Amino acid sequence: MSDKKPERRDFLFTASYAVGVVGVAAVVWPLVDQMNPDASVKALASTEVDVSSVQPGNTITVLWRGKPVFIRRRTQDEISEARSVKMEDLKHPEKDEDRAKDPQWLVMLGVCTHLGCVPLNDKGDYDGWFCPCHGSHYDTSGRIRKGPAPLNMEVPKYEFVNANTIKIG
Amino acid sequence: MSDHEYVPSSKFGKWFNDRLPLLTLASHLTDYPTPKNLNYWWTFGGILTFCLITQIVTGLTLAMHYIAHADMAFESVEHIMRDVNYGWLIRYIHANGASMFFLAVYIHIFRSLFYGSYKSPREIIWIIGIIIYLLMMAAAFMGYVLPWGQMSFWGATVITNLFSAIPLVGEGIVTWLWGGYSVDNPTLTRFFTLHYLIPFLILGLVVLHIWALHVPGNNNPVGIDIKKPSKDTVPFHPYIVIKDGFALLMFMIVFAFFVFYSPNILGHADNYIEANPMVTPAHIVPEWYLLPFYAILRSVPDKLLGVVAMLSAILILAALPWLDTSKIRSAVFRPLYKQFYWILVADVLILGYIGAMPAEGLYLLIARVATAYYFLHFLVILPVLGFKEKTIPVPLSITEPILGGSPNLAMAKNKESLNK
Ligand code: HEM
Numbered sequence: 001m002s003d004k005k006p007e008r009r010d011f012l013f014t015a016s017y018a019v020g021v022v023g024v025a026a027v028v029w030p031l032v033d034q035m036n037p038d039a040s041v042k043a044l045a046s047t048e049v050d051v052s053s054v055q056p057g058n059t060i061t062v063l064w065r066g067k068p069v070f071i072r073r074r075t076q077d078e079i080s081e082a083r084s085v086k087m088e089d090l091k092h093p094e095k096d097e098d099r100a101k102d103p104q105w106l107v108m109l110g111v112c113t114h115l116g117c118v119p120l121n122d123k124g125d126y127d128g129w130f131c132p133c134h135g136s137h138y139d140t141s142g143r144i145r146k147g148p149a150p151l152n153m154e155v156p157k158y159e160f161v162n163a164n165t166i167k168i169g
Numbered sequence: 170m171s172d173h174e175y176v177p178s179s180k181f182g183k184w185f186n187d188r189l190p191l192l193t194l195a196s197h198l199t200d201y202p203t204p205k206n207l208n209y210w211w212t213f214g215g216i217l218t219f220c221l222i223t224q225i226v227t228g229l230t231l232a233m234h235y236i237a238h239a240d241m242a243f244e245s246v247e248h249i250m251r252d253v254n255y256g257w258l259i260r261y262i263h264a265n266g267a268s269m270f271f272l273a274v275y276i277h278i279f280r281s282l283f284y285g286s287y288k289s290p291r292e293i294i295w296i297i298g299i300i301i302y303l304l305m306m307a308a309a310f311m312g313y314v315l316p317w318g319q320m321s322f323w324g325a326t327v328i329t330n331l332f333s334a335i336p337l338v339g340e341g342i343v344t345w346l347w348g349g350y351s352v353d354n355p356t357l358t359r360f361f362t363l364h365y366l367i368p369f370l371i372l373g374l375v376v377l378h379i380w381a382l383h384v385p386g387n388n389n390p391v392g393i394d395i396k397k398p399s400k401d402t403v404p405f406h407p408y409i410v411i412k413d414g415f416a417l418l419m420f421m422i423v424f425a426f427f428v429f430y431s432p433n434i435l436g437h438a439d440n441y442i443e444a445n446p447m448v449t450p451a452h453i454v455p456e457w458y459l460l461p462f463y464a465i466l467r468s469v470p471d472k473l474l475g476v477v478a479m480l481s482a483i484l485i486l487a488a489l490p491w492l493d494t495s496k497i498r499s500a501v502f503r504p505l506y507k508q509f510y511w512i513l514v515a516d517v518l519i520l521g522y523i524g525a526m527p528a529e530g531l532y533l534l535i536a537r538v539a540t541a542y543y544f545l546h547f548l549v550i551l552p553v554l555g556f557k558e559k560t561i562p563v564p565l566s567i568t569e570p571i572l573g574g575s576p577n578l579a580m581a582k583n584k585e586s587l588n589k
């Protein structure tokens with residue numbers, strides 16, 4: 001910029017550019033935002049699942065918002081294994097008590113926190129899950145123990161509607 | 170740039186050309202002076218243009234029958250294979266065409282690395298090339314999602330999840346890319362739109378790539394600047410047209426072999442199973458042309474750093490004109506660089522092989538060493554080599570080593586490689 005004193009014309013230029021930028025942004029935003037989840041996708045918010053037939057040591061997988069959800073009825077051994085782990089040994093420290101309110105039932109998204117594959121049941125070095133994609137090992141509480149995944153498998157919002165039914169979402 | 174002003178011979182031609190100088194452009198392209206020593210590694214530019222046109226033509230015809238919907242996409246591809254007249258042929262050409270396209274682009278890129286074609290004054294040509302390569306990867310990735318098989322679905326899941334490694338905004342970006350909470354119908358429809366669009370963007374960039382090429386003219390196996398037009402050049406037509414045409418025919422034989430004799434060998438059998446969001450296939454691998462980068466991703470045990478390493482491996486190529494400090498272009502005159510070049514080729518091949526293997530044990534170790542070496546090559550070896558290497562004197566012109574005496578003995582020994 002030169003030492004020239006700003007004139008009315010400079011002000012007009014700056015003001016026009018500013019209005020122009022706001023105008024372009026106002027047009028671009030709807031074009032960007034249309035790609036976010038739409039109303040019909042958001043509407044599929046919750047699912048109810050009957051778990052009366054699940055035996056201890058078994059897992060069922062249900063689909064919620066397009067993602068698999070693991071519902072595992074854990075055995076006594078698995079519960080004590082999960083609860084005896086020291087917090088220092090965890091990459092993403094979370095108490096099993098906070099992940100499974102009712103110790104028998106572990107409900108979590110069956111989605112590896114690395115890049116989103118579905119881990120396999122009853123596999124891996126920690127008796128929980130193993131993700132075949134890039135080798136992440138999860139324990140009986142679904143917590144990450146080894147491999148590239150950074151976080152424990154996510155526990156979604158859920159509640160027992162009655163003794164036999166879980167509502168996810 | 171041709172030096173003479175072109176004047177059309179017919180009256181109508183002159184009238185038209187005065188208003189839109191298309192004939193001047195055509196004459197520039199036919200007369201364009203080309204170094205007379207170009208070898209067959211220089212024919213891949215034409216082959217790549219052929220590949221792009223092939224993908225566009227077969228893609229447009231597939232799009233007349235394909236249905237971009239999660240419930241119908243898989244079936245519509247089977248419909249193309251079984252019911253549509255010659256649908257099997259068109260789809261096999263398109264699917265194998267993507268592989269052929271990458272085969273050609275890798276040869277084209279490694280040609281540039283060997284002969285130093287990325288160096289001044291051709292940096293812009295090179296960078297446009299890298300952008301084209303990135304867009305090709307995007308197009309091929311999204312195309313692979315369209316048949317909505319198991320590999321389509323899980324490939325899409327893993328690749329889009331790479332963005333979740335970005336701190337803070339990562340999850341939001343992934344949801345935005347998906348248009349939902351997982352890869353689903355909204356993802357498929359937008360991928361189809363982009364898959365349709367990107368090849369035309371590539372076409373536009375190819376025009377810029379060739380425009381930028383025609384400013385300084387072609388590099389050549391000797392890598393020296395040449396006077397144009399001169400005794401060192403021949404006009405593009407008919408000399409290069411015929412040579413490119415012959416190479417293209419050879420290439421088409423390979424292409425046809427895949428299409429007619431082993432159309433599925435480069436694909437993955439799991440993609441003939443319809444997408445299932447509940448089950449991940451035991452062994453997911455990307456298409457062969459992405460394997461070296463996949464190996465780099467997996468060699469790093471941290472999620473964010475793995476993604477950063479993979480992207481840097483590609484983007485580092487854009488900085489190559491400034492990382493390579495040597496003024497000599499052609500590896501023919503750089504005895505040390507020539508060796509490191511072949512080590513790099515081997516390194517990339519090893520990464521590609523490891524990318525297809527499970528990420529464990531010895532494979533993981535080799536992947537880590539090969540990844541480290543890849544970066545070492547570009548960040549340390551190339552910059553240092555420019556200062557340390559004793560190069561062989563380059564000839565003054567293309568014709569000199571053949572017609573006149575060579576300035577030194579080592580040159581004479583290299584005569585053969587020049588004559589190619
Ligand atoms: C840069 C150029 C292109 C590349 C590298 C490319 C690559 C691919 C790939 C790898 C597939 C999956 C093939 C399979 O396994 O079935 C595919 C599918 C498809 N592509 Fe392309 N493509 C290109 C251009 C286009 C264009 C321009 C169109 C449309 C105008 C198009 C339309 C389609 C359609 C409809 C499919 C789904 C049918 C199928 O899976 O065979 N493609 N593409």
Ligand code: FES
Binds near residue numbers: 136147
């Ligand atoms: S997606 Fe599970 S380890 Fe990579």
